[in-house]
Amino acid sequence: METILELRGLTKRFGNLTAVNDLSLTMRKRSIHALIGPNGSGKTTTVGMINGTLPYSVGNVMFDGEDITGMKNHTIARKGVGRTFQNIKLFATMTVLENIMVGGHTLNPRSTNIVQYLFRVNNSLREETVLKEKAEAVLEFIGLKEYANREVGSLAYGLRKITEFGRALMGEPKLILLDEPAAGLNPSERVALIDTFIKAYERGTDFFLIEHNMDVVMNISTVITVLNFGTKIAEGTPKEIQTNPEVISAYLGRRYLKEVAR
Numbered sequence: 001m002e003t004i005l006e007l008r009g010l011t012k013r014f015g016n017l018t019a020v021n022d023l024s025l026t027m028r029k030r031s032i033h034a035l036i037g038p039n040g041s042g043k044t045t046t047v048g049m050i051n052g053t054l055p056y057s058v059g060n061v062m063f064d065g066e067d068i069t070g071m072k073n074h075t076i077a078r079k080g081v082g083r084t085f086q087n088i089k090l091f092a093t094m095t096v097l098e099n100i101m102v103g104g105h106t107l108n109p110r111s112t113n114i115v116q117y118l119f120r121v122n123n124s125l126r127e128e129t130v131l132k133e134k135a136e137a138v139l140e141f142i143g144l145k146e147y148a149n150r151e152v153g154s155l156a157y158g159l160r161k162i163t164e165f166g167r168a169l170m171g172e173p174k175l176i177l178l179d180e181p182a183a184g185l186n187p188s189e190r191v192a193l194i195d196t197f198i199k200a201y202e203r204g205t206d207f208f209l210i211e212h213n214m215d216v217v218m219n220i221s222t223v224i225t226v227l228n229f230g231t232k233i234a235e236g237t238p239k240e241i242q243t244n245p246e247v248i249s250a251y252l253g254r255r256y257l258k259e260v261a262r
């Protein structure tokens with residue numbers, strides 16, 4: 001089994017609170033690996049440690065066979081780890097195309113044509129053109145070409161989510177960390193977003209997925225890891241997780257009760 005991501009004994013404390021407690025997991029290449037659990041169980045904290053936005057002192061992160069523990073966020077991004085955020089982080093007054101171009105600044109020079117690369121050194125206009133062409137290709141891929149020149153702030157929420165995903169694709173990631181991508185989306189927006197993920201997955205990108213929407217998780221995940229109070233309590237296929245009594249009592253049962261109460 002080839003591994004894309006491996007966490008070894010990751011621990012993160014905020015003062016007296018242990019947000020993530022000795023978390024180990026192995027994610028295999030060509031998979032969609034979900035991380036689920038109740039609010040505050042440490043999911044976003046885990047993503048922050050993986051992509052180097054949150055410092056930690058205990059544990060290791062291996063990405064694609066390399067120890068990336070303690071590396072800076074931009075270094076990790078350049079190695080091929082992309083991310084989307086629980087709260088969308090886009091520039092509302094910039095256009096869709098411009099926002100997607102922003103994601104290209106983590107571009108790995110080796111991934112572009114070497115001649116192009118050499119000749120665009122000190123040539124920001126050329127660089128801008130390359131970036132723009134690439135962003136247009138991404139826009140086409142995510143199906144938002146017709147929105148290229150629209151201000152992001154004027155878009156429906158579902159389209160903003162897809163735009164954010166497009167920005168992550170600009171870095172040519174091998175792995176994308178998705179933090180609650182379906183939150184706040186209506187069913188048809190959800191379908192559109194998931195379709196875009198599947199398309200990118202089929203093109204070779206792996207996904208580490210945090211999500212509370214169990215329809216999404218159970219339908220697209222290969223493996224699911226469950227956190228409760230920062231500690232891993234279960235791991236398995238969607239079927240195994242759905243029927244795991246500990247997971248039901250810590251998380252799934254409660255969600256069901258909440259839904260019934262609504």
Ligand SMILES: Nc1ncnc2c1ncn2[C@@H]1O[C@H](COP(=O)(O)OP(=O)(O)OP(=O)(O)O)[C@@H](O)[C@H]1O
Binds near residue numbers: 040041044046
């Ligand atoms: N910067 C911080 N400082 C102090 N405590 C924090 C910080 N970030 C997170 N926490 C705490 O760490 C715990 C884990 O938070 P985290 O955001 O990782 O949870 P989560 O599983 O992503 O939850 P949710 O499903 O609500 O997004 C929570 O108790 C949270 O309040």
Ligand SMILES: [Mg+2]
Binds near residue numbers: 043044045086
């Ligand atoms: Mg979170």
